[in-house]
Amino acid sequence: xxxxxxxxxxxxxxxxxxxxxxxxxxxxxxxxxxxxxxxxxxxxxxxxxxxxxxxxxxxxxxxxxxxxxxxxxxxxxxxxxxxxxxxxxxxxxxxxxxxxxxxxxxxxxxxxxxxxxxxxxxxxxxxxxxxxxxxxxxxxxxxxxxxxxxxxxxxxxxxxxxxxxxxxxxxxxxxxxxxxxxxxxxxxxxxxxxxxxxxxxxxxxxxxxxxxxxxxxxxxxxxxxxxxxxxxxxxxxxxxxxxxxxxxxxxxxxxxxxxxxxxxxxxxxxxxxxxxxxxxxxxxxxxxxxxxxxxxxxxxxxxxxxxxxxxxxxxxxxxxxxxxxxxxxxxxxxxxxxxxxxxxxxxxxxxxxxxxxxxxxxxxxxxxxxxxxxxxxxxxxxxxxxxxxxxxxxxxxxxxxxxxxxxxxxxxxxxxxxxxxxxxxxxxxxxxxxxxxxxxxxxxxxxxxxxxxxxxxxxxxxxxxxxxxxxxxxxxxxxxxxxxxxxxxxxxxxxxxxxxxxxxxxxxxxxxxxxxxxxxxxxxxxxxxxxxxxxxxxxxxxxxxxxxxxxxxxxxxxxxxxxxxxxxxxxxxxx
Ligand SMILES: Cc1cc2nc3c(=O)[nH]c(=O)nc-3n(C[C@H](O)[C@H](O)[C@H](O)COP(=O)(O)OP(=O)(O)OC[C@H]3O[C@@H](n4cnc5c(N)ncnc54)[C@H](O)[C@@H]3O)c2cc1C
Numbered sequence: 001x002x003x004x005x006x007x008x009x010x011x012x013x014x015x016x017x018x019x020x021x022x023x024x025x026x027x028x029x030x031x032x033x034x035x036x037x038x039x040x041x042x043x044x045x046x047x048x049x050x051x052x053x054x055x056x057x058x059x060x061x062x063x064x065x066x067x068x069x070x071x072x073x074x075x076x077x078x079x080x081x082x083x084x085x086x087x088x089x090x091x092x093x094x095x096x097x098x099x100x101x102x103x104x105x106x107x108x109x110x111x112x113x114x115x116x117x118x119x120x121x122x123x124x125x126x127x128x129x130x131x132x133x134x135x136x137x138x139x140x141x142x143x144x145x146x147x148x149x150x151x152x153x154x155x156x157x158x159x160x161x162x163x164x165x166x167x168x169x170x171x172x173x174x175x176x177x178x179x180x181x182x183x184x185x186x187x188x189x190x191x192x193x194x195x196x197x198x199x200x201x202x203x204x205x206x207x208x209x210x211x212x213x214x215x216x217x218x219x220x221x222x223x224x225x226x227x228x229x230x231x232x233x234x235x236x237x238x239x240x241x242x243x244x245x246x247x248x249x250x251x252x253x254x255x256x257x258x259x260x261x262x263x264x265x266x267x268x269x270x271x272x273x274x275x276x277x278x279x280x281x282x283x284x285x286x287x288x289x290x291x292x293x294x295x296x297x298x299x300x301x302x303x304x305x306x307x308x309x310x311x312x313x314x315x316x317x318x319x320x321x322x323x324x325x326x327x328x329x330x331x332x333x334x335x336x337x338x339x340x341x342x343x344x345x346x347x348x349x350x351x352x353x354x355x356x357x358x359x360x361x362x363x364x365x366x367x368x369x370x371x372x373x374x375x376x377x378x379x380x381x382x383x384x385x386x387x388x389x390x391x392x393x394x395x396x397x398x399x400x401x402x403x404x405x406x407x408x409x410x411x412x413x414x415x416x417x418x419x420x421x422x423x424x425x426x427x428x429x430x431x432x433x434x435x436x437x438x439x440x441x442x443x444x445x446x447x448x449x450x451x452x453x454x455x456x457x458x459x460x461x462x463x464x465x466x467x468x469x470x471x472x473x474x475x476x477x478x479x480x481x482x483x484x485x486x487x488x489x490x491x492x493x494x495x496x497x498x499x500x501x502x503x504x505x506x507x508x509x510x511x512x513x514x515x516x517x518x519x520x521x522x523x524x525x526x527x528x529x530x531x532x533x534x535x536x537x538x539x540x541x542x543x544x545x546x547x548x549x550x551x552x553x554x555x556x557x558x559x560x561x562x563x564x565x566x567x568x569x570x571x572x573x574x575x
Contacts, residue, residue, distance in 0.1 A: 013293030016319025131227025353401025
């Protein structure tokens with residue numbers, strides 16, 4: 001018997017489920033409904049369309065073989081029925097019918113289903129402040145908004161823009177405006193750091209510094225309190241508690257909320273924060289109704305807690321799982337580790353698992369190894385620093401997360417992806433230490449960054465390495481009186497250490513090059529706390545072991561070293 005399938009939502013999860021199911025059950029009658037007239041687009045490509053990297057919006061709706069994924073494409077090539085500009089109004093679970101309305105004609109009909117899928121996505125959160133309705137204020141709700149934003153910029157109507165929200169979408173949009181179009185762009189984030197909850201503060205700080213280097217003004221810990229306009233209803237500025245930022249374009253990227261109205265009204269289980277509740281087969285509380293993508297609640301595999309993971313990658317994977325299960329193939333979506341990656345101008349930032357801050361809040365015996373090695377063999381042309389942080393539990397040695405920041409190449413993504421796979425499987429520090437990564441000088445170092453981070457974690461757990469956290473070091477540098485009894489032991493080249501000795505004085509800054517420490521360790525004061533400093537932390541560790549050996553055990557190694565300090569950016573750095 002032919003099954004009737006209705007899919008509500010035609011962007012990522014919906015079309016993926018429908019097309020996969022049609023391949024599994026070619027005789028089934030599958031209808032996709034979307035209230036929009038543009039469907040199956042790569043929403044993730046919106047910032048690159050706005051920036052101009054992608055010249056035409058149809059490229060975001062095209063297959064890799066250059067066919068536009070429109071209604072005729074889905075009907076002819078895929079054998080689906082597709083109703084665009086058609087809104088699903090209600091689900092009648094008793095009679096297994098979805099009531100839909102053609103938004104152009106106003107006509108309402110009932111679509112019968114045997115199995116139904118909700119792929120209704122998420123809607124942008126609109127801040128409860130004055131001025132959100134002004135002309136020139138946008139959320140990135142769909143492709144139409146992106147087209148309108150780009151049109152205004154291309155017509156020369158935008159000189160100054162403010163992006164509200166320093167999450168991934170806000171940062172990507174800030175780059176899109178500032179980079180190719182040269183729009184004077186300001187980013188404001190209510191939380192104390194960019195990418196809140198996604199990365200720890202050091203990584204957010206490195207990102208902020210890079211954005212500022214690229215002429216994006218960034219204000220963190222500062223929320224928008226109002227959006228101001230002129231007599232014609234056109235936006236003119238964004239107000240924060242600290243300042244008034246002039247703007248003729250405002251992008252509100254203040255988070256998203258699952259679109260759950262249909263599910264709620266149909267009496268399906270919905271989490272208090274809004275995600276539609278599903279089991280691992282992605283069935284809602286009604287087994288004939290599935291849900292996937294940005295509208296669902298899923299499980300964080302590290303914490304075991306319910307979470308919202310609105311990612312295009314997951315929406316597509318979940319779509320396939322829905323297709324499988326509808327066709328009778330038992331297929332499970334077990335949860336997420338929260339992997340993310342993004343480009344910001346010339347840098348790449350990525351993370352998987354949970355942050356150190358989250359690990360502490362979750363009650364883990366949390367610690368982290370911050371490393372800053374070369375991203376490929378140090379002798380290979382183009383080598384650059386890649387900063388990584390491995391977050392782990394000292395008691396169980398389980399790896400809880402990994403973050404990376406480096407130049408825009410594949411070195412960060414390769415490591416974060418490998419870490420994501422291992423963390424999903426509950427890997428320990430030993431698993432990271434033993435991971436067999438492919439090596440050749442153009443791609444990586446002989447000791448891969450994944451292995452190197454695990455070595456540092458292992459040393460920390462065994463108390464072979466005693467570190468000073470970056471936040472404490474920076475605080476001490478800002479105010480020497482916070483911890484008066486310390487001295488820096490700078491083991492870098494004299495040319496690098498010299499300006500610091502000159503600036504801070506020999507009392508505070510002792511310079512002994514790495515290769516000379518064994519001969520000159522007598523110059524290292526024995527009655528003070530010694531902070532050993534180098535570029536990445538590796539040489540400092542070796543020196544710490546040697547000083548321990550000669551009885552000077554009052555030392556700490558600066559985690560991440562000057563490679564991280566420089567990227568964070570500090571005003572005390574000698575010119
Ligand atoms: C600017 C931007 C950049 C992004 N970058 C990335 C990235 O780099 N990596 C990544 O993994 N993810 C990224 N994402 C997220 C990704 O786009 C989403 O996770 C993905 O689109 C979710 O797909 P979905 O099918 O669940 O929902 P959506 O894409 O939200 O689609 C849902 C569709 O359902 C329709 N709909 C809702 N209710 C009804 C109804 N009652 N009747 C009919 N139709 C309805 C909506 O109109 C919409 O067309 C980005 C998103 C944005 C906005």
